[in-house]
Amino acid sequence: MDGTEREALFEHVLVDDVPLPDAPLARVIGQLRFGTLSVLASGDDAAQAFVKELSESYPFIEQGLEQTLLFTPGQPIQQAEVGKVWRLRSADRQSVVALTNGALTLETEAYTGRTNFCGELVRLAGILQSVTRVPSYNRIAVRYTNRLAGAATLTQLTKLVQPEFLGLVGAPMGSGTQLSYALSQSLLSFEGAAKLLVQFGLLPEDGTFDPTLPPIGEQNYVLDLDSYEEFPDPRQALRGEADAVSKAAIACAERAHTLFRWAVTEEFLTHFGGKP
Known part of the structure; x- marks a missing residue:
């Protein structure tokens, strides 16, 4: 559901995937x-x-x-x-x-x-x-970097991504004014050790927000979701056994997936080959 019909962010954690054959995942x-x-x-x-x-x-x-x-x-x-x-x-x-x-x-x-x-x-x-x-x-940590590029996609960006994740992208501009760069960052904290760092915005040609992410030769929109759990107290650290690691990794991925689904529209899913 889009717009005002959407439920509160993280009211529920989404588990079911919608496969996207043409997913815009950079990494x-x-x-x-x-x-x-x-x-x-x-x-x-x-x-x-x-x-x-x-x-x-x-x-x-x-x-x-x-x-x-x-x-x-x-x-x-x-x-x-x-x-x-x-x-x-x-x-x-x-x-x-x-x-x-x-x-x-x-x-x-x-x-x-x-x-x-x-x-x-x-x-x-x-x-x-x-x-x-x-x-x-x-x-x-489990981190997803989505990158949307190409004129056919960027011209539809306001239909693909929810307003909360657009910033000034899509805002009316006066004559001779062009939005070249816009990047926003938010950190969500959950009960326990979990956090989710969200970065999104419009990058210029050959621009990047992270030195580990190679730039591309055209304007692009990024939605970067870094879902993680930290344990500064050694007494509460994540155990090394497979079951503990598996549970924590899946929980991180599910939190990122929940925010991703809240950030994009149904049209986004169909645009990239999904069947919502």
Whole structure:
């Protein structure tokens, strides 16, 4: 339902997916963060064992150094320490697994639904636990970056996206005035450790709001949903077992999906090949 008929945001959490064959997903990222592990700091054996276990599904490897960037809502980007990173790529190069001494990340451009994606993240976590005995995680996140581009889509943007997620996009402009850039950011907090960082707006040609997201050569609209749970108290950290990771990952994905469905219209779903 659109407009005033819509129920309150997060009145209910939506579980059922509407498959979108032409979904405008630029990427989906799942990440588990953990404290620095002695087994990874003492040498490369554990990391190499992790790589070996994934050699069939992720046959290509890149190893190097990576500088971590910390993103905090409303704060400047902070640089953390430089450390080793093992980056594994799938045979079709559409999916990447990255391991550092502090984070396990899965990124894909070939998303086939949250069940499969969260299942793969859980599988990776299980392999990591088997070689490092990581006891718990202090953060879990599932992030969706939607990017709408092309004149045929952008000219219909006000019909595809709800007004709350448009800002000045679609507002009448005087002669000689053009909206070149508009980006909004909101942070939603839920009971417990869950949060949802929402970023949306219109980007110019070759523009980006995130250094990890490559720009494209045309104007585009982005809807970025970073759903996560943080556990600063080690006594309340997310357990490393598969069932705990699975439950948390699915919950993150469902919160992002609920906001996504609230942000877009039924016409959006049909525009990208769905059958609402």
